[in-house]
Amino acid sequence: MSDDWTADDVPAMDGEVVIVTGANSGIGYEAARVFADRGATVVMACRSVDRGERAAGEIRADVPDADLDVRECDLGDLSAVTDFANVFTDDYDELRVLCNNAGVMAIPRSETADGFETQFGVNHLGHFALTGHLLDALADTPGESRVVTQSSGVHERGTIDFEDLQHEKSYDKWAAYAQSKLANVLFGYELDDRLGEHGVDGVTSVVCHPGYADTNLQIRTGEASGSTLRLWAMKAANYVFAQPAEMGALPMLFAATSEEVIGGEYVGPVGLFDMRGHPGFQRSSEESYDQAVAERLWDVSEDLTGVAYDFG
Template identity: 65%
Template sequence: MPRSQGWTAVEMPDIDGQTVIVTGANSGLGYEATRAFARVGARVILACRSVDRGEAAAAEIEREVAGADLSVRELDLASLSSVRAFADGFDGDLHALCNNAGVMALPRSETTEGFETQFGVNHLGHFALTGLLFDRLRETAATAGDVRVVTHASGLHERGEIDFDDLQGERDYDRWEAYAQSKLANVLFAYELDRRLGDSGIDDVTSVACHPGYAATNLQRRGPEAEGSRLKAALMTVANAVFAQSAARGALPLLYAATAPDVDGGDYVGPGGLLNMRGTPEKQRSSERSYDRRTAARLWDVSENLTGVTYGFTEKATGETP
């Protein structure tokens, strides 16, 4: 796949006045992406479960980036009513939606609607959010041109399988398998959205997937902390310090996917260094399972049924005869 030849955030285009939503923007990759978007003039909506933490993050960025245009909105991806409230309360243009927030390797728990938390937050919450904002994306594209939906996956999607017989891990649950399934769902969703856009003749909304490699964030500690294991949390902290790249470097694939002019629908962007775990972003191939169109279409239908959110594509886009 073609490389981006050492691309960094310095090469982001000026997007002054454009509106970007970043989910999970108060820490880690979302925080670094928000800071980078602010530096190139974007109006950034920090979509955060905790408004207090979001406002603290925004204040920190505003101290560093003169003239940063930031606003904080509550969004709990573990609650479809919160997702709907966020979408209903959003007004105006939307040039990029960055589906970034996520949870990793948690002991089994459930969202408000009873979905397994990793599948519910990482996939279903973002599926619903994108669908509920879809008209905003299309309306913006009609006047502004290229509009993007960027879904943050993980290299661990390669271990994932979609278990339609036990999607919620009710019969058999392994926290890492559940995480891998949710991340494979992210990639399948990004590709299926791209296909349905193309089949509907919508060429000014672009759907892309990306992954950060191994980046040092709080995400790695949350699973052990939820499990109550101080030892595992400490080991994760050491591993981050020794092996991981910084969160700022880890955010580069998302920033590239959201702004680089050579990005096409259905691309998968990740770091091009050692084992695709670190380095500057490049276009890559995802796992073979992620290109399974039948699985992607079935997952889409299941996601619509579970969330109650539909995108209003034409009949042709669903594979039916017009």
């Protein structure tokens, strides 16, 4: 693999359909822009259609021929996730890449429309349900389709607390975030394993993380804390330490398009402390490879979301 893989290495994607959740800002925005520049039809799945349309306008200013389809998808509401998937499959026959990118980070405890702790509900359960609803579209696409799930290096601090998944007994915003990001990795690996076990050869699942990238995610975390000092500390850290969002999007773009990906990998920046630089293959935390934890989390996720995967 080249040590300097960039967005220029993303192949032509004319006629391909790609979904990017959270495409209105940060890494999702940058990935959507590159996919559109390569000729893909990009479905921008956003909680706010207004913000999505503004982002689409900015992309079109840079990529005049961009084929963008902004659609509402609130990952914190399972009925909205179902509606998004149903309308998508009514309008599109194929899906080449599903980028499970949207997320929230280290916010005060709140709950989704379905009563789940928000970070676990949005970051993991919403994407779990979305992928299950779209599995047929992925499998029916000729050639190879991919599911790319965005995690974080913070997953290494996470553990899956099956006795208090929703953090109702005690809540630490960073522990909850780490759990949700570990769930992303476990889900991505287990999905690839189950696809292989059931002979769904045309779909692969890959996990990635952006390193430390300068996005609005940190700013929203600072704002949600209610502390002006923390907000400015986040802004200062972004300015001093973070790499641009364009670089942070490279692992997801690599995971979505590189011919070196075969499924079940973990992709991230291979530079300083695995937080900066060009994308490459890495090893995730030890718990992320625990098969028993992955299988139990899968069963719990099906029960909580009501989405049972049909690999047939």
